[in-house]
Amino acid sequence: MARKAIKAAGPPPVSEDHYLAIQGAIEPLDRVAVDMERKWGAGRLERLVSPDTAMRFGSARDKLDQAIMERDLPEIARRASVVIRGWQALDKEATSIGAERLEGRAIGVRWNGQAWHVVWDRAELDYVIRRVGGEDKVVTVSELLHAWKALKDRIAGVEEVRRHFPGGEVTKVNLPPGGDNIPF
Secondary structure (H helix, E strand, C coil): CHHHHHHHCCCCCCCHHHHHHHHHHHHHHHHHHHHHHHHHCCCCHHHHCCHHHHHHHHHHHHHHHHHHHHCCHHHHHHHHHHHHHHHHHHHHHHHHCCCCCCCCCEEEEEECCEEEEEECCHHHHHHHHHHHCCCCEEEEHHHHHHHHHHHHHHCCCHHHHHHHCCCCCCCCCCCCHHHCCCCC
């Protein structure tokens, strides 16, 4: 969440040391956010609580994003602490109203601004779909593996690139129109 703001933020430019200090200030927040999304699902916790709580949490995140854009390290640290407390308040309220956790049933992530939930198998798919609502995407591990195999077979050299760049990650794929390789 906060890392996106650092990358998307415009001027003023910062030194590598300042950038690392900013990263250090938001790293604890990122860990809390990941833990909460694992527990409740990506983007779901804010929908489980009262509108007032969700609004205050959104406002705190906006203020953190503004501090990141301004590269104000003391303000970033302060605002990150506020957002951590906000996550804790969301968790406490959702627990107090008896909201059902997704923990253990799905892995919640945000990808390209969309909430996704990855479930282990078909047995969990319908359960999680009913809990997260219609806007979120829910897929099984098997579906992801089938998609990866189809993609890998259509993109020349993915495995070869990985051999040369251990730890590398596919972050973008461009297929020709129609998705087919040129037949020559």
